[in-house]
Amino acid sequence: MVVNQYLIQRFLKNTLTHIFLLIITISCLFPIFWMIRVSFMSNATVFADQSLIPVELNWHNYVVVWTKGNFGVYFINSMIYTISAVTGIVLISSLAAFAFSRLQFPGKNAIFYVFVAAMMIPLPGSFVPLFVRMNELHLVNTRLGYILCMINVGLSLSIFLLKTFFDKMPADLENAARIDGCSPVQIWWYIALPLAAPALAVIVIYNALNVWNEYILAALLFSDNSLMPLQPGLMVFNGAYQVDYPVLMAGLTMTAIPIIIVYLFMQKYIIKDLFSGAVVG
Amino acid sequence: MFLKAQIRRLNIKSFDALRNCLFIIPAVVIFSIFYIYPFFDLFSLSLHQWQGIGPKIFIGFRNFQELFADKVWWMSMGHAGYITLIALTLQNVLAFSLALACDREIRMKRFYRLVFFIPPVLSEVVVGILWNWILNSGTHNGQQLGLFNNFLMHTGFPQLVHNWLSDPKTVLTCIAVVHSWKGFGWGFIILLAGLQTIDRQLYEAARVDGAGSWNTCRHVTIPLMMPVIMVVVILTILGSMQVFVLIPSLVNQGLVYHTEVPVTRILASMSGFQFGYACAQAVVFGSILVAVSFTLKSFSNRMKQA
Numbered sequence: 001m002v003v004n005q006y007l008i009q010r011f012l013k014n015t016l017t018h019i020f021l022l023i024i025t026i027s028c029l030f031p032i033f034w035m036i037r038v039s040f041m042s043n044a045t046v047f048a049d050q051s052l053i054p055v056e057l058n059w060h061n062y063v064v065v066w067t068k069g070n071f072g073v074y075f076i077n078s079m080i081y082t083i084s085a086v087t088g089i090v091l092i093s094s095l096a097a098f099a100f101s102r103l104q105f106p107g108k109n110a111i112f113y114v115f116v117a118a119m120m121i122p123l124p125g126s127f128v129p130l131f132v133r134m135n136e137l138h139l140v141n142t143r144l145g146y147i148l149c150m151i152n153v154g155l156s157l158s159i160f161l162l163k164t165f166f167d168k169m170p171a172d173l174e175n176a177a178r179i180d181g182c183s184p185v186q187i188w189w190y191i192a193l194p195l196a197a198p199a200l201a202v203i204v205i206y207n208a209l210n211v212w213n214e215y216i217l218a219a220l221l222f223s224d225n226s227l228m229p230l231q232p233g234l235m236v237f238n239g240a241y242q243v244d245y246p247v248l249m250a251g252l253t254m255t256a257i258p259i260i261i262v263y264l265f266m267q268k269y270i271i272k273d274l275f276s277g278a279v280v281g
Numbered sequence: 282m283f284l285k286a287q288i289r290r291l292n293i294k295s296f297d298a299l300r301n302c303l304f305i306i307p308a309v310v311i312f313s314i315f316y317i318y319p320f321f322d323l324f325s326l327s328l329h330q331w332q333g334i335g336p337k338i339f340i341g342f343r344n345f346q347e348l349f350a351d352k353v354w355w356m357s358m359g360h361a362g363y364i365t366l367i368a369l370t371l372q373n374v375l376a377f378s379l380a381l382a383c384d385r386e387i388r389m390k391r392f393y394r395l396v397f398f399i400p401p402v403l404s405e406v407v408v409g410i411l412w413n414w415i416l417n418s419g420t421h422n423g424q425q426l427g428l429f430n431n432f433l434m435h436t437g438f439p440q441l442v443h444n445w446l447s448d449p450k451t452v453l454t455c456i457a458v459v460h461s462w463k464g465f466g467w468g469f470i471i472l473l474a475g476l477q478t479i480d481r482q483l484y485e486a487a488r489v490d491g492a493g494s495w496n497t498c499r500h501v502t503i504p505l506m507m508p509v510i511m512v513v514v515i516l517t518i519l520g521s522m523q524v525f526v527l528i529p530s531l532v533n534q535g536l537v538y539h540t541e542v543p544v545t546r547i548l549a550s551m552s553g554f555q556f557g558y559a560c561a562q563a564v565v566f567g568s569i570l571v572a573v574s575f576t577l578k579s580f581s582n583r584m585k586q587a
Contacts, residue, residue, distance in 0.1 A: 017382045017385070024375070024379060025392075028400055029396060029399070031415060032399065032411075034428065092307045092311065093308065095305070096304060096307075096309075104301060105299075105301040105302045105305075106298060111305065114312075121567075122519050122523070122570045122571065122574070123320065123563075124522075124523045124547070124567055125323070125544070125547045125559065125560070125563025125564075125566060126319055126563070128326070128551055128559045128560050128563055129319035129320075130315065130319045132319075132333075133314070133315070133318060133319050135333075137314075148311060151311055152312060152316055155311065184300070184301065213404035213405070213406075215404065216525070216544075231404055231406045231526075234407070235529070238406075249411075249414075252407050255404065255406075255407055256403050259402055260399065260402060260403075263398070263399070263402045267398065
């Protein structure tokens with residue numbers, strides 16, 4: 001009898017937990033599912049068709065968004081900015097983190113602490129002087145200017161994460177390579193970087209998310225539509241297609257899907273590494 | 282001979298140091314131009330009157346005097362504070378209970394973890410426009426356009442149908458709820474990582490001593506989790522006070538005055554070509570955030586020692 005009661009209690013507890021978790025799951029997924037569903041409908045069927053899965057897949061909205069909505073241009077721009085900024089962050093921050101962890105030079109600790117301090121101090125409104133600076137350097141409305149800004153945004157956290165990773169790397173490998181005649185650059189490229197792959201994965205996904213979703217700087221720096229990435233482009237589009245929900249949802253889907261796919265492929269790294277770091281630090 | 286060797290060694294040493302410096306040069310250059318220089322610029326510009334072009338006029342602390350008397354600015358701080366309060370309670374209680382639920386031996390743990398982090402992956406513009414449509418109160422041929430009102434109509438609560446986003450009374454709460462929807466995944470994942478570091482034997486011991494789930498949570502889990510909870514609280518405050526992009530994409534123009542937050546004020550001064558004033562706002566806002574987060578941090582450190 002006692003065992004039975006215990007089992008019943010446990011079953012009840014598990015069921016209640018699952019119900020709670022499932023309600024939140026639905027609240028997370030349903031808006032996204034509905035967004036994708038409506039993006040395949042036309043203004044005429046959006047109210048008539050009550051079925052869960054649309055009767056016919058209508059790609060027309062995507063054509064409108066891609067051509068009239070200028071999303072073809074925005075999408076390519078977002079790709080360019082994300083790929084170049086992330087590549088830049090990976091190379092530059094891993095070089096710096098390697099030096100902070102393994103090499104000797106004057107002022108090493110002081111410079112490292114400046115980077116860490118920048119990570120901790122919130123700077124809302126730093127875009128005001130940054131915009132002034134960009135204007136003086138004639139980097140407003142240029143791809144290079146935006147990419148450099150975004151590299152800067154990701155730099156300090158990436159350096160911090162990679163340095164803690166390099167610090168844990170065994171010195172033996174590095175010594176063996178040095179005895180075999182490797183220069184520090186070769187050690188960085190052939191030994192440190194491949195070993196740091198898990199940490200690099202975190203940095204890639206975290207920064208890709210950041211750059212793809214960034215809005216304020218992009219909106220301030222680009223007044224030229226042909227250089228804009230997706231987020232400010234979406235805002236422009238939102239102003240023009242205010243009530244045409246199917247077309248608007250097609251635009252949202254196009255903006256959201258690539259980053260969701262990247263997340264699904266790389267999520268095991270985020271959950272394992274980024275947050276175990278966050279909790280220790 | 283001895284001296285010569287010494288000089289050679291020194292040369293090699295300084296050559297090494299120089300070459301090692303090359304590793305950090307790109308990072309330091311970019312960081313100086315795009316972070317350090319603007320950082321100091323922020324303070325110096327806040328003491329000037331400047332319209333973006335022409336001469337900068339030094340006016341001392343007049344921008345700050347003006348700011349402290351600026352009612353709209355403090356109202357915007359109040360709005361952000363309100364959003365932060367709701368985020369702190371709703372978002373963090375939700376995140377903590379979800380993390381507790383997922384920390385137990387339960388099926389589909391990985392699936393839940395995967396799903397709860399999808400909203401944080403979306404951009405604020407996407408979330409804002411999506412929820413603008415969900416909470417929309419417009420009608421089309423007698424049918425509610427917005428999903429939520431539509432849902433209320435069909436489930437038999439037509440009296441609850443409301444113009445959520447165009448009523449000044451509900452709009453801030455809506456912003457806060459949508460912000461929490463987007464943000465709870467971060468708290469959830471950080472708290473879950475923290476929960477998993479707790480030694481299972483402590484739970485066993487608590488159970489042997491006759492503590493139920495509630496008592497175990499209150500006397501074992503929460504005290505042990507306090508440092509992690511503090512991190513989440515600080516991150517929530519920093520994130521919610523600086524909320525901005527969500528607002529113009531969620532609430533279309535019209536309610537501008539009722540949805541002002543500090544960042545929109547800074548942007549407004551900037552587009553009004555009052556660069557000095559915009560910087561003064563940024564300095565005051567940033568200092569408040571730094572003060573709050575450092576107070577909380579030292580508070581949690583003191584608790585850890587006690």
